[in-house]
Amino acid sequence: MPLTDTAIRTAKPKERAYKLFDGGGLYLEVAPAGGKWWRLKYRIGGREKRISLGVYPTVGLKEARERREAAKKLLSQAIDPGEHKKQAKAAAAEAVEQATTFEAVAREWYGKKHIAWTPGHQKKILSRLENQLFPYLGNRPFSSLEVSDYLGAIQKAEARGAIETAHRLAQLCGQISRYARISGIAKHDMAAGLTEALSPVQTKHYAAITSPTDLGHLLLAIDAYQGEPAICHSLRILPYVFVRSGELRGAMWEEIDLDAAEWIIPAERMKMRRPHVIPLARQVVKLLHSMRDYSGTQGLVFPSSFSASRCISDMGLLNALRRMGYGKEVMTVHGFRTTASTLLNEQGYNRDWIEAQLAHAERNAIRDAYNRAEYLPERRRMMQEWADYLDSLKTAGK
Incomplete structure (x- = not known):
């Protein structure tokens, strides 16, 4: 007999977990601690499997049935609902990861800051990002970056003798990293103190007549x-x-x-x-x-x-x-x-x-x-x- 909202709401926990069946493989499992989980039992490739369809009351009876029908549709196409769920979860995680790569975060930071800069400074910062940082850090998930990753990128400028540029890149990485930490994208500022590992900048003096x-x-x-x-x-x-x-x-x-x-x-x-x-x-x-x-x-x-x-x-x-x-x-x-x-x-x-x-x-x-x-x-x-x-x-x- 199909479940009702009243039966689900009034179901009390027992000493051991028990199941309330709705039909079509869908049932509600009531745990001794009082939790209620929607489960779906199905067969594919000659094997019986189960997947979770959510927790009651966050997922109500109507939505649980809709999820059961969606799973059945996948089964009719010889698609394992459990594997499909895993793949969708992985794809969602990858999408989140792509949205928080160094390049994505840096462009978000640039978008907030550039309006206060002169056109010349905007162009200079964007050039440093696109030509000297993105090729090495751009597609990396921001939360995975370590101090060594930042140093590896900025020391390429140092290696070719562009010491001042290396210091500028270190400062730029620091600004972006602090923005990521404050915004909740990263837990720590991994780009702090990078200039300590660089050769000192030699002060540049412009030639001038003073006589x-x-x-x-x-x-x-x-x-x-x-x-x-x-x-x-x-x-x-x-x-x-x-x-x-x-x-x-x-x-x-x-x-x-x-x-x-x-x-x-x-x-x-x-x-x-x-x-x-x-x-x-x-x-x-x-x-x-x-x-x-x-x-x-x-x-x-x-x-x-x-x-x-x-x-x-x-x-x-x-x-x-x-x-x-x-x-x-x-x-x-x-x-x-x-x-x-x-x-x-x-x-x-x-x-x-x-x-x-x-x-x-x-x-x-x-x-x-x-x-x-x-x-x-x-x-x-x-x-x-x-x-x-x-x-x-x-x-x-x-």
């Missing part, structure tokens, strides 16, 4: 340089503002207020991801007015000669310096920042003013916000005095 006399000669060479207007103007402006090359090359007219003599670089174009105010000396305002004759008043200040929608390249500035006779061991584009920092410090200007103007990171966020607001008048005066000083060096060098 006032030599600087005067360089400024005269820049003034005399004949080339693409955007290259010429950007090189003439760079010593006065000592921003990073990309910040200058990507300058937009909408960021610059010539009447107020002020240039505000938006956060998304700054390395430290915060707006940067640059007071413009009279000399810079004059050069920018001149640049308008070539680029207009909209869009990029220093567009490439190949496309108005693209700015000049860093290589274009570097090649101009090389044509003037300044090799990489003497002066670099980035070196103008070092030049300004060195000479301004030697002249006794307040270090905080200089650091604020260079847009260097301030560990104390409250102090940093205070400095940027408080030092603007002082920086404005410093930048004009610096511009006048550069002009005096040119005069002395003639």
Whole structure:
């Protein structure tokens, strides 16, 4: 006689396990401790077998019967329901494993983080993942990765002499591993402390002229340089503002207020991801007015000669310096920042003013916000005095 919901619900445990049959091989087994399990008895290949169809009341009578019919359908196709269940469980486990490979977790981490980065940084991180980590770790289940696996991947960069890259990869693995631990994907952060096993990074210094006399000669060479207007103007402006090359090359007219003599670089174009105010000396305002004759008043200040929608390249500035006779061991584009920092410090200007103007990171966020607001008048005066000083060096060098 088929089972009823009432009979199942009111079935009491006995000293020994017993069975309540529903028909078609389906029965409910009641354990002495009170648990109730659905079982299905069937025959295949001349052998009698049993499989579990779930636990009551999580699986009710109706669902248990549906599972029995599904099993019968498999049997009609000569498929063992028990083996089919094992295979489905294995496939599900494999799907979960594939969803938590290193590549899957890394892409999930990247998807959450990249919106706060500049396009250039996004491209750099994605390249490190796709070209240097995924080939070795990508298809590995994240939870199976050991310290040796991470080291094996990043030490390939170290082996070819790319020590700094190896350190960057170690930091990247650490960030992803911490994300996996916090997200519950992995129990432990297996990528912690990887840099301890790497050779130390040799600090890279950009070549820069710090002699006032030599600087005067360089400024005269820049003034005399004949080339693409955007290259010429950007090189003439760079010593006065000592921003990073990309910040200058990507300058937009909408960021610059010539009447107020002020240039505000938006956060998304700054390395430290915060707006940067640059007071413009009279000399810079004059050069920018001149640049308008070539680029207009909209869009990029220093567009490439190949496309108005693209700015000049860093290589274009570097090649101009090389044509003037300044090799990489003497002066670099980035070196103008070092030049300004060195000479301004030697002249006794307040270090905080200089650091604020260079847009260097301030560990104390409250102090940093205070400095940027408080030092603007002082920086404005410093930048004009610096511009006048550069002009005096040119005069002395003639």
